[in-house]
Amino acid sequence: MSAAPELRVARDPDEAAREAAELIVWLGREAMAQRGGFRIALAGGGTPGILYRTLAGRAYASQLDWARTAVFFGDERCVAPDHPDSNFRMVREALLAPLGIDPSRVYRMSGEEADLDAAARAYERQIREHVASDRGPWPVLDVVLLGLGEDGHTASLFPDSPALDERTRLVVSTVAPREPRRRLTLTIPVLNAARAVLFLVMGAGKAAAVRAVLEDREGADRRVPARLIRPGAGRVIWFLDRPAASELTQVRQSVDDREE
Ligand code: 6PG
Secondary structure, three states: OOOEEEEEEEEHHHHHHHHHHHHHHHHHHHHHHHHEEEEEEEEEOOOOOHHHHHOOOOOOOOOOOOOEEEEEEEEEEEOOOOOOHHHHHHHHHHHEEEEEOOOEEEEOOOOOOOOOHHHHHHHHHHHHHHOOOEEEEOOOOOOEEEEEOOOOOOEEEOOOOOHHHOOOOOOEEEOOOOOEEEEEEOOOOHHHOOOOOEEOOHHHHHHHHHHHHHOOOOHHHHHOHHHHHHOOOEEEEEEHHHHHHOOOHHHHHHHHHOOO
């Protein structure tokens, strides 16, 4: 039985990014102390850039031992790694290059490959080689960072995708409803094996999707794939700015309380 999601509603994106950075540093230090290393899978898209720049910024740059951190990706667009749509390129520019992170500590999905099934299987081997399965059959990432699409997708797990039913593979290729359409993504079981899943969601445009995931219950979960992220023994923490949380009932009261 997974624990209830934890909600952190910040006044603005900068505050949300700082709060997420604080937790990532704390979880990273705990992983290093208890397991000798930290294994994190990063999100793509436009939102997390502010978090990566925060982690690379003066306040946090020296707080995490990146030499003992293995960086993975939750998903990738199937473009060249220097393509403007590449999640790897975005992470390299916002986090990896500014911190001078050793490329040997960064495990990139090879989205540029023509044979995406082979690329998915190769990434699966890398995960199994570098991430211990110390709580069951699935490799246990310490932190998985995720975003949320307006249609309720997360990583590259889109509504009604066959990938939502995958219970064997760690990584599969999927097709997005918009360009770049071909994607690689971690699957539900490996996301749900994580010790902590952090959603970072900003903006009023995501408020309906946030409500659909956290409060609504109508419709099948496969129509709102982020509902399927329920780590069996892990935490789920949502970092939201106020506009993204604006359609939640419970949180609005707590925000109102704070404002009184
Ligand atoms: C991607 C992401 C995807 C993203 C959502 C939200 O490759 O695009 O993995 O799941 O998190 O689409 O994207 P924005 O942050 O750009 O709104």
